[in-house]
Amino acid sequence: MKLIIAVIKPFKLEEVRDALAAVGVQGITVTEVKGYGRQKGHTEIYRGAEYAIHFLPKMRLEIAVASANADRAVDAIVKAAKTGQIGDGKIFVTSIERAIRIRTGETDNNAL
Amino acid sequence: MKRFWTLLALPCAGFAATPAFAQASTINAADTAWMIVATALVLLMTIPGLALFYAGLVRKKNLLATMAQSFAAVMFVSVLWFAAGYSLTFSGEGAYLGNLDKLFFAGMNLDSVNSLASNLPESLFATYQMTFAVITCALIAGSVADRMRFSAFVLFIIAWLFIVYVPSAHWIWGGGFLAGMGVMDFAGGIVVHLNAGVAGLVAAYVLGARRGYGTENLAPYDLTMAAVGTALLWVGWFGFNGGSALTAGSRASMAILATHLAACSGAIAWMVMEWLTRKKPSVLGIISGAIAGLGTITPASGYILPWHGVVIGLAAGIVCFWACTWLKERLRYDDSLDVFGIHGIGGILGTVLTGVFAVGAFTVTKELPQGQQGLLEGNVGQVVTQIIGVGICFVWCAVATFVILKVVDLLVGLRVSLDHERMGLDITQHGESVHT
Numbered sequence: 393m394k395l396i397i398a399v400i401k402p403f404k405l406e407e408v409r410d411a412l413a414a415v416g417v418q419g420i421t422v423t424e425v426k427g428y429g430r431q432k433g434h435t436e437i438y439r440g441a442e443y444a445i446h447f448l449p450k451m452r453l454e455i456a457v458a459s460a461n462a463d464r465a466v467d468a469i470v471k472a473a474k475t476g477q478i479g480d481g482k483i484f485v486t487s488i489e490r491a492i493r494i495r496t497g498e499t500d501n502n503a504l
Numbered sequence: 505m506k507r508f509w510t511l512l513a514l515p516c517a518g519f520a521a522t523p524a525f526a527q528a529s530t531i532n533a534a535d536t537a538w539m540i541v542a543t544a545l546v547l548l549m550t551i552p553g554l555a556l557f558y559a560g561l562v563r564k565k566n567l568l569a570t571m572a573q574s575f576a577a578v579m580f581v582s583v584l585w586f587a588a589g590y591s592l593t594f595s596g597e598g599a600y601l602g603n604l605d606k607l608f609f610a611g612m613n614l615d616s617v618n619s620l621a622s623n624l625p626e627s628l629f630a631t632y633q634m635t636f637a638v639i640t641c642a643l644i645a646g647s648v649a650d651r652m653r654f655s656a657f658v659l660f661i662i663a664w665l666f667i668v669y670v671p672s673a674h675w676i677w678g679g680g681f682l683a684g685m686g687v688m689d690f691a692g693g694i695v696v697h698l699n700a701g702v703a704g705l706v707a708a709y710v711l712g713a714r715r716g717y718g719t720e721n722l723a724p725y726d727l728t729m730a731a732v733g734t735a736l737l738w739v740g741w742f743g744f745n746g747g748s749a750l751t752a753g754s755r756a757s758m759a760i761l762a763t764h765l766a767a768c769s770g771a772i773a774w775m776v777m778e779w780l781t782r783k784k785p786s787v788l789g790i791i792s793g794a795i796a797g798l799g800t801i802t803p804a805s806g807y808i809l810p811w812h813g814v815v816i817g818l819a820a821g822i823v824c825f826w827a828c829t830w831l832k833e834r835l836r837y838d839d840s841l842d843v844f845g846i847h848g849i850g851g852i853l854g855t856v857l858t859g860v861f862a863v864g865a866f867t868v869t870k871e872l873p874q875g876q877q878g879l880l881e882g883n884v885g886q887v888v889t890q891i892i893g894v895g896i897c898f899v900w901c902a903v904a905t906f907v908i909l910k911v912v913d914l915l916v917g918l919r920v921s922l923d924h925e926r927m928g929l930d931i932t933q934h935g936e937s938v939h940t
Binding site (some may be wrong): 436437438439440441443444445 | 782784
């Protein structure tokens with residue numbers, strides 16, 4: 393089992409969700425987060441005052457999939473989330489030791 | 505009730521001198537109806553108008569504390585106006601201050617009127633003027649936002665009401681020496697906006713800059729609140745300037761028209777300035793320009809024609825934009841929400857422009873058949889008179905504000921501690937916070 397963590401531009405969320413659904417992913421957890429990478433931040437001006445905004449809003453997706461499906465899911469995210477502009481985000485993939493469905497007690501791949 | 509007694513007295517008229525209670529009332533029903541509405545509109549400017557406008561411009565941790573200051577102004581200034589403010593401003597012929605005859609609204613009853621507005625019940629005139637004192641004190645809160653102790657703010661506005669607002673309102677509106685000199689201030693360019701702006705400037709210097717000013721992000725928490733607040737101020741201003749006619753006639757409606765045009769022109773001018781220099785027309789810029797236009801038209805609103813309002817509004821947008829950016833940076837003060845840059849500069853500009861645009865025909869009386877004419881009608885002297893009025897009130901307000909702040913500092917301390925400023929005033933001053 394693999395855990396895919398993707399940090400993407402907020403307005404790409406719906407496209408990514410559709411793309412993941414198309415490759416059979418059954419569940420996604422989404423969090424609104426702030427952060428920065430190569431994009432750094434931007435400046436905002438309020439009357440006379442200029443402020444540098446270092447942390448930009450992003451969406452953080454967590455998707456648990458069977459190992460065999462991980463590459464397809466990652467490809468789907470890359471394809472859907474890509475704009476070619478700086479700030480498109482990143483994807484991290486790690487292994488999952490255990491998974492349990494709370495309602496039934498099913499474990500591992502059956503729980504995904 | 506009054507009519508009943510008058511009818512009852514009629515048959516007796518041939519037998520006895522007419523009793524005092526049967527004298528013909530000068531109170532006009534139409535004027536009274538409009539001024540009740542105008543009074544409500546001006547109170548609406550402070551709560552919720554100004555409370556929302558200011559709260560939206562501070563950081564989330566200081567939102568409730570900023571609203572509390574608007575409410576404090578309503579609570580304390582209203583009661584103090586009843587206790588002594590009204591009497592010291594609008595009773596008596598003194599050149600510098602009124603008298604104590606109307607302490608606690610002494611003598612006020614259903615039939616009483618103030619000679620300055622004998623067409624209105626005295627209770628209405630006194631309440632209308634009360635709402636002006638309230639908003640002037642509330643405006644100052646913008647300069648000291650994010651760092652002033654609540655107790656210090658309350659003590660400050662109590663003293664400031666009596667030492668700055670009451671005297672200058674008497675000088676100009678209560679028959680004092682500036683009125684005698686011919687200083688024109690229809691609805692408060694000096695009394696309200698210059699006073700609040702100058703007090704804000706002095707307070708910004710005395711309190712010092714907010715922690716992190718110029719280095720940390722002090723961006724507004726929620727500009728939607730500020731935009732809604734501005735809209736309420738804008739509409740409320742119809743009562744502020746239109747009501748200052750104290751009648752329901754064409755003077756009030758002309759003032760409202762000029763006021764609205766100035767607000768629109770101010771917003772356009774500020775927006776264009778920002779678009780040209782900063783590449784984007786911000787919402788904060790649009791609402792700031794509207795307030796600048798409204799503050800600047802205030803002293804002129806009842807003396808001018810509609811096109812004057814457009815010119816004054818455009819001037820307000822450009823000059824106040826300059827004051828809030830270039831001038832503020834040069835003078836190195838942290839007036840958190842630009843009370844001086846918008847109200848102070850706008851009030852001064854508008855008061856001087858009143859001397860330029862005043863139309864004599866609006867102020868014709870038996871004693872003054874030409875009316876009070878401005879520069880455009882060939883009366884250069886009016887501009888000079890306006891500048892003298894501005895100068896006297898500027899100096900009085902600045903010196904008095906400085907002294908009051910120093911005394912309050914000795915009593916309770918003006919500024920919250922560094923830790924409390926970092927934690928925010930909502931939790932440290934009021935024990936509450938915004939959970940959204």
